[in-house]
Amino acid sequence: MRIPVIIISGFLGSGKTTLLLSLLKESAKRGLTPGVVMNELGQRDVDGYIVQEHTGTAVQKLLDGCICCSRKEELEQALVVLVRRRPDVIYIELTGVADPAEITGTLLQPSLRDWMAHRATVTVVDAYHALEYNSRLSADKQLVRTLRSQLATGDVIIVNKSDLVEQEVLWGIEKMIRKYNPRSDIVFTHYSTINLAPLLTGIIPKARVGSPVQRAPQTFTSAVPAPVATARAATAVSPSEERHDPSFSQVAAVTLTFPAGDAQLDSHRLEAFFDQCGSSLLRAKGHVRIEGREAVQLVQYAGERTHWEDSSYPGAPYVVCIGMNLNEAQLDVRWKALFG
Numbered sequence: 001m002r003i004p005v006i007i008i009s010g011f012l013g014s015g016k017t018t019l020l021l022s023l024l025k026e027s028a029k030r031g032l033t034p035g036v037v038m039n040e041l042g043q044r045d046v047d048g049y050i051v052q053e054h055t056g057t058a059v060q061k062l063l064d065g066c067i068c069c070s071r072k073e074e075l076e077q078a079l080v081v082l083v084r085r086r087p088d089v090i091y092i093e094l095t096g097v098a099d100p101a102e103i104t105g106t107l108l109q110p111s112l113r114d115w116m117a118h119r120a121t122v123t124v125v126d127a128y129h130a131l132e133y134n135s136r137l138s139a140d141k142q143l144v145r146t147l148r149s150q151l152a153t154g155d156v157i158i159v160n161k162s163d164l165v166e167q168e169v170l171w172g173i174e175k176m177i178r179k180y181n182p183r184s185d186i187v188f189t190h191y192s193t194i195n196l197a198p199l200l201t202g203i204i205p206k207a208r209v210g211s212p213v214q215r216a217p218q219t220f221t222s223a224v225p226a227p228v229a230t231a232r233a234a235t236a237v238s239p240s241e242e243r244h245d246p247s248f249s250q251v252a253a254v255t256l257t258f259p260a261g262d263a264q265l266d267s268h269r270l271e272a273f274f275d276q277c278g279s280s281l282l283r284a285k286g287h288v289r290i291e292g293r294e295a296v297q298l299v300q301y302a303g304e305r306t307h308w309e310d311s312s313y314p315g316a317p318y319v320v321c322i323g324m325n326l327n328e329a330q331l332d333v334r335w336k337a338l339f340g
């Protein structure tokens, strides 16, 4: 039986990793061994660390560029490696600027097509920004096309962060989605909480192949799932080589590091730093040391909001900023001033 592949697509900060974490927890609950491929625009593996920290799942990481166009061979190689481990299901989380149609094409390569089969593409939409992105990103025609393709190719479209908008906005988003995709399931969520059963129905652990397939409800309408225990699996990390390919579209990532020593940041100043970047900053994330806080902080800036969380990240602190036409030199000057 070919390994089912679920592709998670959606723009920057929409809630893809949040969905992946739910899928991994649900997989653990079902006794499934998942294989995970994650792609990051930046050089640092922020999301991969989050996944390992929360679920202990082995992750194939492809950093510093988008696998959708220029780096398809790397995805193919990563999948070939994964297949050898015989996972029950494979999840591929794309960068926010990747076109999922390109990835389904890769799955049909001779080296892969006998081993895996595309099961579904789930596209996550950020309800807070969905309606304004068309105009905000209009200077980047390639990106606008990609965002439309993310909608057009989604078998399931999750309109996430619905807690941040009014009902009328959700209706507007539904109308926009239907323009590009008349057939997908559309689910309105917060924290990407959907009924995962339709995605995972029929996928059974290898050890149980031959036993009857469990029936599951066929609707995506979700209730909040009960907390589940997550299995700690062996962690296999494949850091990518340092590469400097241009990102797909005009969106690019800049990595900012801390000065040597025990430098710490003031959390309010870091939030102001993000805010002052204006609309050119689409996403920022990293692991930082913050004054007055014992634990390393995972900082996430998405949708003009900054979220903080304790982390056990052991490495050198950093922040990855992702945006359109970011002025790297200016950013660097402002960043250094934070430590003054």
Ligand SMILES: Nc1nc2c(ncn2[C@@H]2O[C@H](COP(=O)(O)OP(=O)(O)OP(=O)(O)O)[C@@H](O)[C@H]2O)c(=O)[nH]1
Pocket: 010, 011, 012, 013, 014, 015, 016, 017, 018, 019, 047, 095, 096, 160, 161, 162, 163, 164, 189, 190, 191, 192, 283, 285, 300, 301, 302, 307
């Ligand atoms: N208010 C709110 N925040 C959310 C929701 N879903 C996710 N977030 C937060 O939004 C931020 C981005 O979520 P991620 O799941 O990392 O988004 P992503 O699409 O994986 O981001 P990138 O891979 O960096 O593009 C995190 O701080 C999440 O906690 C939601 O429904 N409501």
